[in-house]
Structures are given as structure tokens and as C-alpha cells.
Amino acid sequence: MKESLNHLSNQKGIRTVEILSIGSELLLGNILNTNSQWLAEELSSLGLSHFRQTTIGDNLDRITNLISEISKRSSLLITTGGLGPTPDDLTTEAIAKAFNSPLCERKNIWDDIKKKVTDSSVSKQENSSLKKQCLFPKGALLIENPRGTAPGMIWNPIKEFTIMTFPGVPEELKEMWRNSARDYINKNFSEGKIIISSTLKFAGIAESSVSERIDDLLRLDNPTVAPYANIGDVKIRITAKAKNAIEAKKIIKPIKEKIKNKFPSYIFGEDEDTLASVLIKELSQRKQSLAFAESCTGGLLSSFITEIPGSSKVFKGSIIAYKNEIKSSILKVPNDLLKRHGAVSEEVAESMTIGLKKLLKCDWGIAISGIAGPGGGSDEKPIGLVYISIIGPNNKITNIRKVYNPIRNRIDIQRLSVNECLNSLRLILLSKED
Numbered sequence: 001m002k003e004s005l006n007h008l009s010n011q012k013g014i015r016t017v018e019i020l021s022i023g024s025e026l027l028l029g030n031i032l033n034t035n036s037q038w039l040a041e042e043l044s045s046l047g048l049s050h051f052r053q054t055t056i057g058d059n060l061d062r063i064t065n066l067i068s069e070i071s072k073r074s075s076l077l078i079t080t081g082g083l084g085p086t087p088d089d090l091t092t093e094a095i096a097k098a099f100n101s102p103l104c105e106r107k108n109i110w111d112d113i114k115k116k117v118t119d120s121s122v123s124k125q126e127n128s129s130l131k132k133q134c135l136f137p138k139g140a141l142l143i144e145n146p147r148g149t150a151p152g153m154i155w156n157p158i159k160e161f162t163i164m165t166f167p168g169v170p171e172e173l174k175e176m177w178r179n180s181a182r183d184y185i186n187k188n189f190s191e192g193k194i195i196i197s198s199t200l201k202f203a204g205i206a207e208s209s210v211s212e213r214i215d216d217l218l219r220l221d222n223p224t225v226a227p228y229a230n231i232g233d234v235k236i237r238i239t240a241k242a243k244n245a246i247e248a249k250k251i252i253k254p255i256k257e258k259i260k261n262k263f264p265s266y267i268f269g270e271d272e273d274t275l276a277s278v279l280i281k282e283l284s285q286r287k288q289s290l291a292f293a294e295s296c297t298g299g300l301l302s303s304f305i306t307e308i309p310g311s312s313k314v315f316k317g318s319i320i321a322y323k324n325e326i327k328s329s330i331l332k333v334p335n336d337l338l339k340r341h342g343a344v345s346e347e348v349a350e351s352m353t354i355g356l357k358k359l360l361k362c363d364w365g366i367a368i369s370g371i372a373g374p375g376g377g378s379d380e381k382p383i384g385l386v387y388i389s390i391i392g393p394n395n396k397i398t399n400i401r402k403v404y405n406p407i408r409n410r411i412d413i414q415r416l417s418v419n420e421c422l423n424s425l426r427l428i429l430l431s432k433e434d
Contacts, residue, residue, distance in 0.1 A: 063094035081168030083150035099157035196248035232419030291362035296370035331355030
């Protein structure tokens with residue numbers, strides 16, 4: 001977006017911002033709406049008031065009526081989706097209809113589209129459809145789309161109301177936003193403050209326990225402190241509003257330190273840290289290796305480690321010993337041990353760990369065996385029962401027994417088991433018990 005933006009709305013002190021996601025595929029659940037989440041974070045970083053998100057299907061009249069409603073209550077509307085060449089791409093048409101504005105063809109856009117669409121198989125009829133992307137209301141400023149054929153626009157159809165449109169393809173949206181839209185919003189809508197957040201991550205403790213111990217902090221206005229729970233971990237997000245990032249971080253720092261002092265062993269990282277990334281960093285510094293023997297998790301534990309860049313520095317590999325014959329033939333778990341105690345037992349998990357270390361010559365080995373369900377449980381060994389065994393460089397073994405609530409589904413039990421493995425090793429390393 002190279003032309004001057006000064007002729008467009010220069011309003012300050014925005015009332016509210018809304019995000020409108022357009023596409024029947026979103027309503028049907030065929031596509032996960034990650035655009036709204038990403039845009040919300042971007043708006044927050046700019047210090048803007050954002051109170052509402054809406055998703056609507058591909059229906060011209062409904063989109064038109066909704067846009068008209070939004071124009072009466074908000075100052076800025078950001079739309080995603082509905083900008084392509086197909087009949088169900090109705091965003092620009094609906095916006096124009098909402099304000100009784102004719103659409104005019106931008107010839108320079110057609111030249112750009114023809115350069116991008118070089119496929120000789122595109123028919124004349126499809127060329128006609130592509131031209132649909134060249135139609136915009138008079139006075140709209142175009143947002144260039146370097147990665148696709150559909151440009152977006154910035155338009156002020158009425159006083160104190162601006163619309164910004166973006167394609168639904170996340171990669172296209174993000175590049176257009178960074179190249180053009182972010183600066184425009186910062187210049188024309190900023191309240192003079194930015195919002196900065198920092199997140200502390202916990203493992204091995206419930207959200208309710210964390211919240212009870214920082215109850216006084218949850219009532220703060222600036223910064224705000226809010227807990228969030230995922231499967232297997234808890235997050236505390238500290239958010240400050242200030243004139244600049246330096247001031248915001250100064251506001252956050254004492255609150256972050258206060259929380260850290262309350263939970264010295266439960267906090268495993270901050271912001272983008274994961275249990276896997278924290279472990280890899282620690283083991284890399286120690287120049288120590290890691291390997292797994294997995295039964296009930298079926299490779300999930302390994303995938304958590306290998307998705308982290310640099311994991312090859314520490315991770316040797318994994319044995320997926322799902323069946324008993326693999327446990328006995330590869331990990332050398334004695335058959336009489338399997339018969340006497342069963343695959344899901346402390347004795348077998350420990351034997352798997354010993355066999356793993358001998359086989360892969362690792363510093364640290366983790367073995368896991370359990371009943372993830374939905375079948376296979378008994379009164380003696382219920383669904384959700386998991387045994388974990390961890391062996392270290394000095395061959396000391398730590399055995400862990402966990403029983404997860406059977407109302408959890410199979411995926412949850414596997415995910416919780418992975419977190420338990422990673423967090424247990426983290427705590428062992430933290431205690432310096434080598």
C-alpha cells in the first residue's frame with residue numbers, strides 16, 4: 001500500500017473494533033478459524049479495544065445486514081474471507097450494498113492478476129470470474145496481496161467508520177497486515193498506548209491451586225493477571241498497558257517475580273517455552289542424551305521432542321514397544337515378568353527402561369506403559385492407569401504411578417502421560433539428582 005493514507009479517516013480515540021469472519025466452511029467446522037485469534041493478538045498489541053468477533057456464512061443479504069449493524073456500533077471493522085473469484089466470495093459486494101455504493105473496476109488490479117495467473121488451462125469463463133476481484137467501491141484504498149490474486153481494501157463508507165478487508169488464507173492475511181494494515185491502524189486508530197503480555201507456564205499443579213495462591217493479583221487493573229488451563233499445564237498471562245514496550249515490561253516485571261517466588265518448582269518456562277523445549281535446552285547444556293521406550297503413547301512422546309528445533313542434539317531415538325513381543329524381543333523384558341505382572345506394571349516399565357538404556361546407550365531413558373482406553377481396564381488396573389520409569393546416567397531409576405480420571409478420552413490420557421514424562425524428568429534435572 002504505497003499511496004498516501006492521509007486522505008482517509010484520521011480519527012483517534014477509537015470506540016471499538018470488530019472482527020468479522022466470512023465463510024460457510026467456518027460455520028460448518030470444516031476449517032479452524034485461526035485468523036480471528038491472530039488478529040485479536042495483533043489488535044491487543046496495538047492497544048485497541050476489541051470486544052466482539054462474529055462468524056457468518058456466504059449469504060449476501062445476511063452479510064449486508066450485519067455490516068450495516070456493525071457500522072452503527074463500531075469504528076473499525078476487519079473482515080477476513082470472501083474475496084476470491086468464486087460465486088460464494090461475496091464480501092466486497094455485500095459491503096458496497098450495505099452503503100448503496102456502486103462497484104468500479106480497477107484495471108491495474110487485472111494486470112496484476114494476469115501476471116500471477118499464468119496457467120494456460122484457465123478458461124475465458126474463469127478469466128471473467130477472476131475479474132470479480134478487480135471491483136471495489138469508489139474511494140477505497142487497496143491493500144496489495146503479494147501472495148494471492150485478491151487484494152483487500154480500506155474504505156470509509158460513512159463518517160467515523162472504516163472497513164478493512166482481507167482474504168481468508170492465513171498466509172495472505174498476515175503478509176498484507178504486516179506490509180500495510182498494521183501501520184495504517186497504528187497511525188489512525190492508536191490510543192497512544194500499547195498492550196504487552198508475558199506468560200508464565202506451570203506443570204504439575206491445577207489451575208484452581210494456582211488461582212487460590214495468587215487471588216490478590218487476579219484483581220489488579222494494570223497489569224491484569226489471568227489464568228488459563230490446557231491439557232496438562234496451566235498458564236498465567238500478565239498483561240500491561242503503557243505508552244511503550246519498555247514501560248509495559250516495567251509494570252509486568254514485579255508481578256512476574258512475585259508469582260515466580262510463589263511457585264519455584266511448578267513454573268517450567270515463559271511465553272513460547274514448552275516442556276519439551278525446556279528439556280532439550282537443559283540436556284544440551286549438560287551434553288546428555290535422551291531416549292524413549294513407548295507403549296501406550298505410541299510415539300506421541302517422541303513427536304513432542306522432535307518437533308523442537310535442535311532436538312537432534314540430545315534425542316537418540318525411541319522404541320515403540322506396543323506389543324509384548326516387542327517388549328521382550330527388543331527391550332529384553334523377561335517373558336515371566338510380563339506374565340506375572342502384566343505389561344502395565346511398575347516392574348515391566350522399569351525393565352523397559354533398563355533395556356532401552358542398554359540398547360540405545362542414552363544418558364537418560366524414559367519408559368511408559370499404561371491403559372489409555374476406552375477399553376482394556378479392570379478393577380485392579382483401571383483405564384487411565386500409567387506407569388513411567390526414568391533412568392539416569394548413574395543408573396538410578398525413578399518409578400512413577402499415575403491414575404488419570406477415566407472420563408478423559410484416549411487422546412487426553414496420552415497427552416497427560418506425555419506431559420507427566422517430560423515434567424518428571426524436568427524435576428529430576430532441577431533437583432540435580434544425576
